[in-house]
Amino acid sequence: MNCIDKHLKEELFALNRYIYEHPELGYAEFKSSEAHVELLKKHGFKTEYGYMGIQTGFRAEYTNGAGPTVAYLSEYDALPEVGHGCGHNIMGTLSTGAAIHLKENLGDTKGRIIVIGTPAEETDGAKVRYAAHGAFDDVDVALISHPFYKNVKSGISFALKALRFTFTGKAAHAAAAPQNGINALDACISTFVNIGLLRQQIVPTARIHGIIKNGGTTANTIPDFACAEFYVRAASKSYLKELARKVCACAKAGAAAAGAGLEITEYETGNDNLLTNHTLQECLCRNLVKVGITNIEEAGEANGSTDVGDVSHVCPTIHPSFNIMAPGEQYSTHTAEFREATLRQPAKEALVKNVCALAMTGKEIMDDPQLLGKIKAEFKTAVEND
Ligand SMILES: [Zn+2]
Numbered sequence: 001m002n003c004i005d006k007h008l009k010e011e012l013f014a015l016n017r018y019i020y021e022h023p024e025l026g027y028a029e030f031k032s033s034e035a036h037v038e039l040l041k042k043h044g045f046k047t048e049y050g051y052m053g054i055q056t057g058f059r060a061e062y063t064n065g066a067g068p069t070v071a072y073l074s075e076y077d078a079l080p081e082v083g084h085g086c087g088h089n090i091m092g093t094l095s096t097g098a099a100i101h102l103k104e105n106l107g108d109t110k111g112r113i114i115v116i117g118t119p120a121e122e123t124d125g126a127k128v129r130y131a132a133h134g135a136f137d138d139v140d141v142a143l144i145s146h147p148f149y150k151n152v153k154s155g156i157s158f159a160l161k162a163l164r165f166t167f168t169g170k171a172a173h174a175a176a177a178p179q180n181g182i183n184a185l186d187a188c189i190s191t192f193v194n195i196g197l198l199r200q201q202i203v204p205t206a207r208i209h210g211i212i213k214n215g216g217t218t219a220n221t222i223p224d225f226a227c228a229e230f231y232v233r234a235a236s237k238s239y240l241k242e243l244a245r246k247v248c249a250c251a252k253a254g255a256a257a258a259g260a261g262l263e264i265t266e267y268e269t270g271n272d273n274l275l276t277n278h279t280l281q282e283c284l285c286r287n288l289v290k291v292g293i294t295n296i297e298e299a300g301e302a303n304g305s306t307d308v309g310d311v312s313h314v315c316p317t318i319h320p321s322f323n324i325m326a327p328g329e330q331y332s333t334h335t336a337e338f339r340e341a342t343l344r345q346p347a348k349e350a351l352v353k354n355v356c357a358l359a360m361t362g363k364e365i366m367d368d369p370q371l372l373g374k375i376k377a378e379f380k381t382a383v384e385n386d
Pocket residue numbers: 086122333334
């Protein structure tokens with residue numbers, strides 16, 4: 001495959017800069033999503049804007065006969081105050097760029113290239129809804145790569161459930177008539193104690209962390225209302241289910257002990273854990289080496305959750321990271337330093353190389369049914385064993 005041409009290079013650098021200059025929060029990425037859609041349209045993609053009822057989401061498609069479907073996932077949401085401190089300006093540009101570059105180098109290769117614009121990764125990620133509503137059902141592989149200070153293979157992330165426990169009691173004067181009260185805060189504190197004890201009997205890869213959102217207003221009134229919010233995380237979907245049930249039992253026991261009422265809700269969209277498709281990752285690694293990126297590290301332990309996890313349970317998926325820094329620089333994400341790095345020369349060079357490698361990977365999958373078969377077999381086993 002030819003290297004990315006000068007014209008496309010300039011278009012991608014401009015897209016990266018434009019989104020950097022117009023940071024928009026999740027589900028308000030109007031300018032950013034429009035800029036992606038316009039560029040894809042210009043390059044011959046058929047686009048659906050406002051995809052699946054999400055105004056700032058989109059789907060772009062280019063088909064060249066019957067063949068595999070390769071999806072590039074594009075993110076473009078920013079953070080409050082720090083703007084593109086997570087670098088989703090360059091991240092989305094990479095995916096859109098890879099799709100365009102692949103389209104322009106398809107030759108006789110048959111298949112379909114799609115770009116899914118996925119809003120709000122930082123908050124209530126749209127990929128969860130897209131995955132649940134069939135956006136990836138006809139996709140053979142999904143690719144996305146995050147900017148970082150080193151090149152890292154796709155790894156694992158936590159499955160997540162966001163649980164809110166709302167306790168209701170009965171107010172009473174805490175000195176004059178405490179016997180008339182039902183203490184909702186006691187129920188809440190018992191829940192924390194129960195969960196603290198539960199932690200000894202959980203697997204080391206799981207996490208439970210929470211806060212008290214409401215715990216009464218004055219010390220001399222028995223609180224009739226208390227509320228706690230927890231994130232429960234686990235390395236697999238099946239263990240998350242089991243652990244969430246136990247955490248809920250802790251809250252039920254706390255409520256029962258205090259005689260309080262309890263309501264359990266999920267206050268944010270949860271995530272599935274990321275199932276990395278290693279065959280697909282190795283294919284990308286081979287292509288990264290071809291474009292001159294050789295220092296690729298193995299992924300470490302899970303350190304968070306992502307809505308890409310939900311995609312990875314529907315179709316073979318990878319979510320590696322690519323280095324955008326100059327040698328010696330190590331700025332972490334969600335900082336102003338990281339944001340500034342996305343526009344500099346090393347980031348531009350990394351963008352070009354990664355666009356090529358991702359496009360080459362897409363082409364290889366379309367051209368090699370045996371490789372795709374291996375990817376799909378791995379996927380099937382991973383989902384069954386999760
Ligand atoms: Zn982030």
